[in-house]
Amino acid sequence: MNNYARQVMEVRNLDISFRMATGDIHAIRGVDFSLGENEVLALVGESGCGKSVSVKTIMGILPENTVINSGEILYHGKEETVDLLKMKKSWRQKNINGTKIAMVFQDPMTSLNPTMTIGKQLITSIRDHRPMSKKDAYARSVELLMEVGITDPQRTMEQYPHQLSGGMRQRVVIAIALSCDPEILICDEPTTALDVTIQDRILELIQKIQKTRGISVIFITHNLGVVAKLADYVGVMYAGKIIEFGTAVDIFYDPRHPYTWGLLSAVPGDDEEKGDLYSIPGTPPNLAKEIVGDAFAPRNPYALAIDFKAEPQVMKISETHYAATWLLDERAPKVEMPEALKKRIQKMKEEVKAYVRG
Numbered sequence: 105m106n107n108y109a110r111q112v113m114e115v116r117n118l119d120i121s122f123r124m125a126t127g128d129i130h131a132i133r134g135v136d137f138s139l140g141e142n143e144v145l146a147l148v149g150e151s152g153c154g155k156s157v158s159v160k161t162i163m164g165i166l167p168e169n170t171v172i173n174s175g176e177i178l179y180h181g182k183e184e185t186v187d188l189l190k191m192k193k194s195w196r197q198k199n200i201n202g203t204k205i206a207m208v209f210q211d212p213m214t215s216l217n218p219t220m221t222i223g224k225q226l227i228t229s230i231r232d233h234r235p236m237s238k239k240d241a242y243a244r245s246v247e248l249l250m251e252v253g254i255t256d257p258q259r260t261m262e263q264y265p266h267q268l269s270g271g272m273r274q275r276v277v278i279a280i281a282l283s284c285d286p287e288i289l290i291c292d293e294p295t296t297a298l299d300v301t302i303q304d305r306i307l308e309l310i311q312k313i314q315k316t317r318g319i320s321v322i323f324i325t326h327n328l329g330v331v332a333k334l335a336d337y338v339g340v341m342y343a344g345k346i347i348e349f350g351t352a353v354d355i356f357y358d359p360r361h362p363y364t365w366g367l368l369s370a371v372p373g374d375d376e377e378k379g380d381l382y383s384i385p386g387t388p389p390n391l392a393k394e395i396v397g398d399a400f401a402p403r404n405p406y407a408l409a410i411d412f413k414a415e416p417q418v419m420k421i422s423e424t425h426y427a428a429t430w431l432l433d434e435r436a437p438k439v440e441m442p443e444a445l446k447k448r449i450q451k452m453k454e455e456v457k458a459y460v461r462g
Contacts, residue, residue, distance in 0.1 A: 109140030109141050109142065109143055110140065110141040110180070111138050111139065111140055111141075111180055112139055112140065112141050112179070112180050112287055112288060112320050113138065113139040113162075113177070113178065113179055113180065113288060113320070114137075114138040114139075114176070114177075114178040114180070115135055115136060115137050115138070115158070115162070115175070115176070115177050115178075116136055116175060116176040116177075116178070117134050117135075117136060117174055117175050117176070118132050118134070118135040118136070118158065118161065118174075118175035118176075118177070119132055119133060119134055119135075119172070119173040119174040119175055120132035120157060120161060120166075120170060120171065120172055120173065120175075120344075121170075121171045121173055122167070122169050122170060122171070123169040123170075123171060124169070124392070126392065127392050128171070128392070129391050129392045130344065130391050130392075130394075130395075131154055131157050131344050131391055132154050132157055132158060132161070132344045133154075133343065133344035133345050133395075134344075134345055135154065135158055135175075135341075135344070135345060135346055136346065137339050137346060137349065139288065139320050139322060140320065141318075141320060142314075142318045142319070142320060143320050143321075143336045143337060144314060144320075144321045144323060144334050144335050144336045144337070145320075145321070145322050145323070145335065145336070145337045145338075145339065146322075146323045146324075146325060146330075146331040146334060146335035146337070146338045146339070146352075147159070147322065147323070147324050147325075147338075147339045147341055147346075148325055148326060148327075148328060148331055148338060148339070148340055148341065148367065149326065149340060149341035149342055149367070150326060150342075150384075150388060151326065152388055152391075153341040153342050153343060153344065153388065154341050154343075154344040154345075155292075155324045155341055156292055156293075156324060157344075158341075159207070159290045159292060159322055159324060160292075161177065161189075162177055162188065162205065162290065162322075163196075163201055163205065163207050163290070164188065164191075164193050164196040164197070164200075164201070172189060175189060176189060177189050179200065179204065179205070179288075181204060181287070182287075188200065202229065202232070202233050202281075202283075202284050202286065203233050203284045203285075203286060204286055204287055204288065205286055205287070205288040205289075205290065206281035206282065206284070206286040206288070206289055206290070207281065207289075207290040207291075207292065208274070208277055208278055208281050208289065208290070208291045208292065208294045209277070209292050209294070210292055210293040210294065210296050210297060211296075211297045212265070212270065212273035212274045212276070212277045212297070213265060213273065215277045215280075216265040216273060216276065216277065217265075218264065218265050218266060219264075220264070221261065221262055221263060221264055222249075222260050222261055222262075222263055222264070222265070222268070222276050223242065223245060223260075223261030223262060225276075225280065226241075226245035226248065226249075226261070226276075226279065226280055226283060227241040227242060227245055229280050229283045229284070230244055230245065230283045230284065233283075233284045234284060242261070244283070245257075245261060245279075245283075246258060246261065248279040248280075248282060248283055249261070249275075249276070249279055251279065251282070251313070252275040252276070252278050252279045252282075252309060252313075253275055253305075253309055254272065254275055254276075254279075260272070260276070269302075270297060270298050270299075270302065271298055271302035271305060271306065274294060274295075274297075274298065274302075274306055275306070275309065277294075278294075278306075278309065278310070278313070282313065282317075285317075286319065287319060287320065288319065288320045288321070288322065289310075289313075289314070289319050289320070289321050289322075290321075290322045290324075291310060291321060291322070291323045291324065292324045293324050293325055293326070294306060294310070295307060295325075295327075295330070307330060307333060307334065310323075310334070311333070311334055314334075321334075323335065328356075328367060328368060328371050329371060331352065331355075332352065332356060335352045336351065336352060337349070337350070337351055337352070337424075338350060338351070338352055338354075338355040340355065340361065340363065340364050340367065342363050342388070342399060342400055343388060343389050343391065343395065343399035343400070344391060344399075345399070345428070346428075347361050347363055347364075347400070347427065347428045347429070348360060348361040348363070348364045348426070348427040348428070348429075349425070349426045349427075350421070350422075350424055350425035350426065351424050351425070354421075354422070354424055354425040356368070356449070356452065357449055357452070357453065358421075358425070359441065359445075360421060360425075360427040360429065360431070360432060361400075361427045361428070361429045361431075362400065362404045362405070362406050362407075362429065362431070363384070363400050363403075363404070364427075365441050365442060365445055366382070366384035366403075367384070368445055368448070368449075369382040369442060369444065369445050369448075370382050370383055370384065373448060382444075384403060385403055385405075386402055386403035387403075389402070395415075396412070396413070397410070397411050397412045397413050397414055397415060398411040398412075398415060398416055398428075398429070398430065399415075406431060406439050408430050408431070408436060408437075410430050411430055415428075416428045416429050416430045416432075416433075419432040419433070
């Protein structure tokens with residue numbers, strides 16, 4: 105992370121299981137990351153890798169069968185530092201959720217009450233956390249709707265969620281999340297349920313809000329194109345762990361983990377790039393079974409013998425860049441990233457240079 109930014113959150117050695125009738129599922133297996141003031145951190149990876157579970161743990165909204173095996177979630181507020189895992193759910197809901205940390209979910213229809221007008225939902229959200237008259241809360245709600253790009257806020261205040269488009273509903277959800285001026289905004293795949301054109305507009309909105317408000321953002325996505333537009337730092341997750349971490353430049357220009365190579369290779373390229381779209385072979389591991397060695401080893405074409413026996417430690421590449429792969433061990437054979445990915449990265453660098461010169 106940026107050594108000069110004030111850290112607003114640190115997640116340390118987070119380890120989580122879910123108790124099931126068929127046995128425990130070890131969903132999070134030692135996650136570590138930190139979030140700096142005014143920074144955007146993206147967590148990326150395939151479905152089921154633990155991205156959403158990690159952030160829902162921050163919010164304290166996991167199901168009853170959750171078992172926290174270990175870990176700390178340190179929220180560094182302007183007045184004090186608290187370990188959120190040690191706090192009761194009721195305390196978090198009163199003192200943290202909404203006011204200090206707010207969350208935007210994937211599907212806005214699951215976040216909005218279909219029986220209440222947009223105005224009532226906004227006003228209620230504000231007054232639940234702030235001592236404010238209905239009149240002032242109404243005025244504040246109109247301001248928030250304007251901030252998220254709704255051009256006729258008074259009309260929208262009178263409407264119900266089903267009367268709005270998907271993009272409009274997500275803008276309302278973002279307005280509610282911002283209503284009590286949180287320091288951290290968590291966005292859990294907020295554009296997945298929207299069409300491509302609307303996705304771009306919502307991303308632009310989140311980027312604008314982050315810059316104008318100066319808040320910190322954790323952005324969950326499987327779309328690396330989104331990451332390139334938004335993120336300062338990127339954590340690549342696989343099987344409940346962060347297996348590579350770095351700045352966006354580190355991850356896009358100098359990826360070191362074979363899984364990251366696979367994710368980047370699977371991003372659709374320009375029309376000029378020939379051939380079928382790449383997909384990572386195999387499937388993610390069953391987290392109900394004990395994982396021996398590197399969880400990615402069975403899918404890794406560059407796997408070494410040790411990958412099937414021992415889990416790799418996180419190895420330092422630079423002050424900002426880390427990866428957990430035995431390929432970085434000094435005893436490992438020299439392995440280069442796929443040639444097609446190397447050419448794609450070189451092309452990206454040339455396009456950036458041309459853009460800067462232009």
